[in-house]
Amino acid sequence: MAESNETGLPRAVMIAWGMEEAPQRGPSRGLSHERIVAAGIELADVEGLAAVTMQAVAKALGFTTMSLYRYVSSKDELLLLMQDAAFALPKRAVLPRGWRAALVAWAELVREAYRAHPWALGIPRGQTSVLMPNSVRAADLGMSALGDLEIDQESKVGVILVVSQLAASMVELEGSLATEGMVSTTPEGTGLLAEVITPERFPHIARLFTASSWAGAEQPLPEKPVIDGGTLEVDGEFGLGLSLLIEGLEARQRAAEGSGA
Amino acid sequence: MAESNETGLPRAVMIAWGMEEAPQRGPSRGLSHERIVAAGIELADVEGLAAVTMQAVAKALGFTTMSLYRYVSSKDELLLLMQDAAFALPKRAVLPRGWRAALVAWAELVREAYRAHPWALGIPRGQTSVLMPNSVRAADLGMSALGDLEIDQESKVGVILVVSQLAASMVELEGSLATEGMVSTTPEGTGLLAEVITPERFPHIARLFTASSWAGAEQPLPEKPVIDGGTLEVDGEFGLGLSLLIEGLEARQRAAEGSGA
DNA sequence: ACCTGAACACCGTTCAAGT
C-alpha cells in the first residue's frame, strides 16, 4: 500500500531522505517537493489541516492542482512529508549533562516541536513515520539523553517512545481545549449537567463538574479543578507525567544499584 | 461552534445524555440516534473511519443520506457520538483492592475499550468529549481506582489523564503498525536506509535500524529491537510506561510518609 | 412529523493533450 519502488520503502521516505531522483530537467517552472511541502505547512499553520487540499496548495503556489501530482503521488504522501518536515527539532540541539535533566530538556524540545505545528498530530503516525528523517533524528537525540542511565537499550527506546507520546497527547489536548471554542456554560447548561452528573452516579468525580469555580463562567470545562487557563493546566499534566516517569526510573536505578554493584 | 441551544452545551452532549427531545411522533419510519450511531460504528469497525460517510451510513440503514440530518446536525456531531459510544467501559466493572492493582486494571480496561474500536482514536477529542457520558463514567472509575492513594485530587486527575493517554497512544501505535501493511524491506531498501541512517550521523540509534534481526525479513520496522510481533512490542511499552508511573507514585508516597505521619 | 429528490459547491485523482 505505502510501497512504491523495488526498494520496498515508502516513496515518502525516499523523498524525505532525498533518495528520489529530482527530475529537474527541461523547462522546470520551479515547482519542487520542498516548495509544495512548505506551502502545505504554511496553509496548515494558518488555516488548519482541513484547509490543506490539493487545490489550495496548488493555488498558493500559483499552479494548477494537477501539477502537484508530478512530485507527490497522493495527498497522503504529501501529508506524510508535511508531518516529518513539521517535526524538526532544533539543529545541533545540546542537552544538559545527566540523564534526568537531559530527558526533561529533550521532552521539552519534542513538545515545542509539536506545539509549533499541532496539526501534525492529526496526521496518523504509521510505520513510515518512524523511518522519516526528523523522526530518526529526534529518536537519536532522545537516546543520547539517556546515555548514562543504566537500563537496557530496549527500555530506553520505550522511555523515549512513552515520553514523546506524552508530549504529543498533551499538546493535542491543550490544542483542542484552546481551539474548539470554550464551552461557555450558561446556568441552564450547568443545571442540566448537574442533573445528570450527580454525586450518586459519579461519586468520585461529580464535584469536579459542578464545582462553583467554573459554573457559569467562560472557562474551559476541565477534567479537573480549574486553577488557571487551559494551557497551564495541561502543562501541569505534562510535568506530572514526566516527573512520575523520571521518579520511576530513579527508583529502578536505586534498586539496581542496591542489588548489583 | 460546537454549541447549539440556550444551554450552551454542545448538541452531541445533550443527545448522548438523552437530554434531546426525541421527536418520535407521527409516522416514524424507525430512524433514531441510536441506530445511526450503531450503523456508523459498525461501518468504522469493518471498513475503517474513512468509510464512514453520511451516504454510507444512510445506505446501511436503508435510508437516504438526507434523512440523517433530522437526527444529527453534522457529520462531526455523528463522529462525536460514535466516539463516545465506542468508548464504553464494561458496565459495573469491579476493580481490585489497592490503588496499584486497581490502576493497572483500570488502565487495562481503558486500553481494551480503545482496542475494540481503534478508529475512535482518529476522532479529535476536544472539550465536548470530556462531557460525554462514557468519558465521565471512565473518569469516575479511574478516580475510584486511586481511592487509597494519598495525593491531592488534582494529581489524581492528572494520573488518570496521563494513563488513559498512554493507553490511547499505544493502541494507536499498534494499530498503525499492524494495519498499514508491513514495510516489507527488500535488501535494496535496507541498503538505501543504511546509507543514510549511518552510525556516524545517528550514533545512538543507527544500529536499531540496521540490526540483522529484521533486515530483509517481513517484520515490522521497529523503533527498537524486534523480539516478537508488533503487538507484543507495544504491549511492552505500555507496561513499561505504566510501571514507571506507578513506581513514581510509590516513591512519592514513601517520601510523603517519611516526612509526614 | 418524517423522509425524499434535486441541486450546490466542493473533494482527490485520471488521462490525454499542449508547449
Add this chain to the structure above:
DNA sequence: ACCTGAACACCGTTCAAGT
C-alpha cells in the same frame, strides 16, 4: 520534461417538496 484542461466519481450540506 513539465504543466494544463476537461472530466470522473465522490464528498457534506441546503432547500423545497412530498406523504
